[in-house]
Amino acid sequence: MFDLQDLYQEIIIDHSKRPRNFGALEGANRHAEGDNPLCGDQIKVHLIVEGDTVREARFEGRGCAISTASASVMTDTIKGKPVAEVKALFEQFHRLVTGEEEPSDDVLEVDRLGAFAGVRDYPMRVKCATLSWHTMNAALEGRDDPISTE
Amino acid sequence: MNMATERKPAPMLDVERIRADFPILGEQIYGKRLVFLDSAASAQKPRQVIDAERMVYEREYANIHRGVYYLSQRATDAFEAARETTRAFLNARETREIVFLRGATEGVNLVAQSWGLDNLKVGDAIVLSTIEHHSNIVPWQLLRDRLGFEIRVAPVDDEGQIDMAAYRDLLDERVKLVAITHCANSIGTITPIREIARLAKEQGAVVLVDGAQAAPHLRIDVQEIGCDFYVFSGHKTYGPSGAGALYGRGELLDAMPPWQGGGEMITRVSFEESRFHEVPHKFEAGTPNIAGTIALGAALDYISGLGHEAILAHEHDLLDYAMARLGEINSLRVIGTAREKAAIVSFTLGDIHPHDVGTILDREGIAVRVGHHCAQPTMDRFDLPATVRASFGIYNTREDVDALYDGLRKTLEIFA
Numbered sequence: 020m021f022d023l024q025d026l027y028q029e030i031i032i033d034h035s036k037r038p039r040n041f042g043a044l045e046g047a048n049r050h051a052e053g054d055n056p057l058c059g060d061q062i063k064v065h066l067i068v069e070g071d072t073v074r075e076a077r078f079e080g081r082g083c084a085i086s087t088a089s090a091s092v093m094t095d096t097i098k099g100k101p102v103a104e105v106k107a108l109f110e111q112f113h114r115l116v117t118g119e120e121e122p123s124d125d126v127l128e129v130d131r132l133g134a135f136a137g138v139r140d141y142p143m144r145v146k147c148a149t150l151s152w153h154t155m156n157a158a159l160e161g162r163d164d165p166i167s168t169e
Numbered sequence: 170m171n172m173a174t175e176r177k178p179a180p181m182l183d184v185e186r187i188r189a190d191f192p193i194l195g196e197q198i199y200g201k202r203l204v205f206l207d208s209a210a211s212a213q214k215p216r217q218v219i220d221a222e223r224m225v226y227e228r229e230y231a232n233i234h235r236g237v238y239y240l241s242q243r244a245t246d247a248f249e250a251a252r253e254t255t256r257a258f259l260n261a262r263e264t265r266e267i268v269f270l271r272g273a274t275e276g277v278n279l280v281a282q283s284w285g286l287d288n289l290k291v292g293d294a295i296v297l298s299t300i301e302h303h304s305n306i307v308p309w310q311l312l313r314d315r316l317g318f319e320i321r322v323a324p325v326d327d328e329g330q331i332d333m334a335a336y337r338d339l340l341d342e343r344v345k346l347v348a349i350t351h352c353a354n355s356i357g358t359i360t361p362i363r364e365i366a367r368l369a370k371e372q373g374a375v376v377l378v379d380g381a382q383a384a385p386h387l388r389i390d391v392q393e394i395g396c397d398f399y400v401f402s403g404h405k406t407y408g409p410s411g412a413g414a415l416y417g418r419g420e421l422l423d424a425m426p427p428w429q430g431g432g433e434m435i436t437r438v439s440f441e442e443s444r445f446h447e448v449p450h451k452f453e454a455g456t457p458n459i460a461g462t463i464a465l466g467a468a469l470d471y472i473s474g475l476g477h478e479a480i481l482a483h484e485h486d487l488l489d490y491a492m493a494r495l496g497e498i499n500s501l502r503v504i505g506t507a508r509e510k511a512a513i514v515s516f517t518l519g520d521i522h523p524h525d526v527g528t529i530l531d532r533e534g535i536a537v538r539v540g541h542h543c544a545q546p547t548m549d550r551f552d553l554p555a556t557v558r559a560s561f562g563i564y565n566t567r568e569d570v571d572a573l574y575d576g577l578r579k580t581l582e583i584f585a
Contacts, residue, residue: 026528027583036584058524059541059554081554083522084584141528 025137026144027084030092035084040094044077051162053080053154055146060086064094064154073097073105076155083147089135090151096130102159108132109152115139116148180479187475188564190215201534204572209354209513209560210538211404212385214468218408221467225460232456234433248459251466252449255414258469259399260390263419268449269462272413273381274304276400277348279415279452280377281308283428284398288345288375291317295346296339296369298323298331298360299550300353303543305379309348323349325550329356329505336365340372347376351383351399355544355558356505357513359387366395375421381405385562386484386511388477391416403461407563408468412461415452422448429454472563480563484512487561491570498577504551512561515542518577521584523555529583530557533576 044065053062060082067075076094081087093112097105112132114120122136138148188194191213196203205213225247231240233248249264256264270276289295295309299322313320321344323336331349340347347369352359366376377398380389384401391399397418404410417425427434427445431454437444445451472480491514495501500519518526527539538558541548548554559573 027525032584057540058522059548083524085525144524144528147524 026141028134028137030131030134031084031088034088034091038078038087038091040077040091040098042077042079044075047075047077049158049161051154051158053150053157055082055086055150058083058086058147060147060150062086062090062151062154064090064151064158066155066158068102068159071101071103073100073102073159078151082150083144085135085138085144085147086150089148092131092134093151093155096132097155106156106159109156112152113149116145180476180482182475182479182483182563184483184564184566187215188566190217190471191564192216192219194564198534198536199532202572204533204535204569206559206561206565206569206573207536207538208385208562208565209382209405209542209558211410212407212562213564214407214409215471217471218464218468222409222460222464225463230460233459234450244459244463247463247466248457251463254466254469258384258389258473259414259416260392261416262392265448266416266419266422268415268417268422268452269457270413270415270452271411271458272402272404273379273400274308274402276398276413276415277305277377277379278308279428280398280400280417281312283425283452284375284421285309285312285346286316287426289316289318292343293345294319294321294339294341294343295348296321296323296336296344296374298336298349299325300329300331300356300358300360300544300547301348301350302354302379302381303545304381305348305350305377306546318345319343322546325358325547328507329353329358329547329551330507330509331358331360331365333361333364337368340368340374342372344369344372344374347374348379349377350379350381351389351394352380352386352511353505353544353547354382354513355542355547355556356507356515357510357560358505358507359383359509359511361509362396363394370395382511382513385472386480388481397421403465403468406465406468407471408465409458409461412458412465414465417448419448422452425452427451427454431455433457475563483563484561487565487567487570488512488514490567491559491561491573494570494574495577497574498581500581501577504553504556512565513558514560515556515558517553517556518580519584521580523557525584526557526577526580529580530573530576533572533579535572535576537573 047065049066062080065077078090116138118139122133229243231244233245252267255267321339369376376396378396380401385406399416403412434454504515523539540555
């Protein structure tokens with residue numbers, strides 16, 4: 020059985036209290052909004068995409084520790100990565116937090132995404148961890164309608 | 170209350186005995202004792218209720234109001250006995266004034282779609298309050314969008330009590346209905362419902378009371394309140410889900426058109442026309458939740474057996490103790506501090522998101538509700554997206570409050 024510490028790891032607490040890449044993004048050319056009606060979490064993701072690369076990523080909004088930390092780590096992770104790689108990471112992250120994939124992969128560890136593996140033991144909280152990723156993916160795809168986890 | 174009752178010493182609940190009646194309280198959650206503090210969402214069920222429902226299926230089940238055989242008669246008698254139990258629970262004048270439904274939500278929808286559709290029009294207004302549950306807001310909005318009447322909202326003060334001066338100002342000759350809660354599910358406020366009803370009546374408005382949250386805590390007397398409609402749900406009164414009741418004043422129910430059509434609610438059907446049953450059967454189309462409704466009767470008997478004075482005294486003690494203990498935590502802010510209040514404590518803990526609090530408490534075996542509690546306008550009023558809500562019932566103890574306190578301390582440590 021997972022211990023609480025496996026969910027609220029230091030990385031998650033740290034990023035939730037001091038979110039990186041938080042705020043508006045000047046020159047952003049991709050935006051999307053996400054909404055988790057169950058929790059009242061709302062998030063905006065701003066990206067600068069140049070060619071095939073995510074040059075810059077920031078986010079705004081309010082949410083629980085899991086969703087804020089997830090957005091913070093995600094924006095850190097995707098900056099400078101090719102769009103195709105970011106999309107692959109999104110798929111991989113999704114499999115990680117839903118328990119379809121074990122958190123042993125190097126990429127996940129290097130980018131601290133493995134810290135979110137504990138969420139798999141809390142089905143009610145999976146949406147908190149994936150909200151920012153779904154929103155970022157919508158921004159990449161240029162979708163204007165707000166993303167909802169419902 | 171007469172003098173003889175008043176002289177009696179304050180009645181006490183035998184909480185240990187009550188706890189023994191609720192099998193689920195023996196469950197372990199992550200290896201810990203279950204501390205159930207979410208009765209306001211749905212209460213647990215005593216063995217008496219579980220047995221009553223099982224008894225129906227094992228001994229006396231058949232469809233009601235139609236069979237000529239023994240079992241059908243027995244099931245019908247038990248179903249109608251639950252109606253009389255419910256009448257007594259609400260102190261309605263007549264048994265026929267009790268309509269059985271799925272719950273409070275269905276009750277509000279019935280009144281909106283039957284009475285409302287016939288009686289509200291452009292130029293009319295209805296009055297709700299800020300602290301309503303969504304189930305006493307949305308049915309009226311749906312109807313407003315079709316009929317074009319105005320919805321007015323009685324505000325609450327910073328304690329979460331209805332601002333009676335502002336309420337009074339909303340009442341004029343255009344107001345045809347006042348639909349207000351007896352007890353706010355999100356923050357526990359007990360409203361001055363008799364005064365609310367009296368003022369509405371002075372304007373000639375019809376009064377609907379949402380009693381979903383009041384029914385498990387308070388003695389209810391629809392005649393004393395002076396309301397026209399009163400709705401409540403079985404699942405919050407230690408009874409089954411999917412069984413509840415609407416009280417409607419007889420003359421009003423008689424004049425209202427049927428809501429749903431189907432079997433059971435008619436006396437004669439042809440393709441040219443149908444004739445409808447008398448009240449309450451006119452409003453009970455289709456085979457109802459037979460066993461659940463009979464078990465609802467058992468739940469109301471259970472509550473009445475404990476006595477409302479004893480329940481209130483016990484829950485007041487828990488509320489006072491919870492407010493004192495939680496008051497020891499500096500960063501904890503209680504939302505809803507009305508003087509008249511049920512044992513429901515809604516709060517925030519520093520800037521820790523309620524969902525994180527809820528998850529950490531869960532791992533301690535403590536079940537609380539986090540979120541907007543189906544009362545988003547209430548959250549908006551206090552400028553919050555969500556709160557943590559601990560709600561207490563007849564089976565809770567001071568030990569449960571202590572467990573909550575310890576769980577909150579642990580939450581603060583994790584987020585320190």
